[in-house]
């Protein structure tokens with residue numbers, strides 16, 4: 001009996017972290033590196049800017065951005081992570097699919113998705129983002145956008161939409 005319970009718990013946990021990827025909606029869960037996030041946010045000076053974290057997980061990046069003076073919004077497809085983000089960040093967190101919202105109103109787009117997802121998002125960014133918007137991607141590049149800087153040590157990319 002105990003073995004079955006342990007297996008069930010493992011299956012539930014794996015599904016909780018990975019279901020968006022398994023069902024091809026986006027990345028599974030893993031958290032950005034705090035130092036990398038702070039470095040990028042300082043570099044572009046997010047104070048007063050409208051920032052959205054696409055797939056905000058448990059709200060870690062939102063909390064940092066809010067503390068640094070940005071007007072933050074998150075969007076998360078997993079109901080448990082969405083709920084925890086709201087409690088943790090006390091900010092606007094949308095529940096839903098990042099591919100279905102309009103991004104044209106933001107100054108900074110933050111994401112930590114996985115490579116195949118970044119390819120899909122790049123097409124959306126090209127259609128929707130206005131000139132001057134920053135796109136910050138942790139760990140994986142966003143193909144086709146103009147790179148401002150890549151910090152190899154912290155593994156974080158900053159892009160700016162030029163036209």
Ligand SMILES: C[S@@+](CC[C@H](N)C(=O)[O-])C[C@H]1O[C@@H](n2cnc3c(N)ncnc32)[C@H](O)[C@@H]1O
Pocket residue numbers: 020021025026027028029030031032053054055056057058060061075076077078081096097098099111112113138
């Ligand atoms: C790698 S985690 C990044 C978490 C957080 N942004 C961070 O950097 O620490 C990716 C998150 O995106 C969420 N996600 C995946 N597909 C999504 C979609 N289509 N819409 C909204 N959120 C999505 C996952 O549930 C997961 O919490």
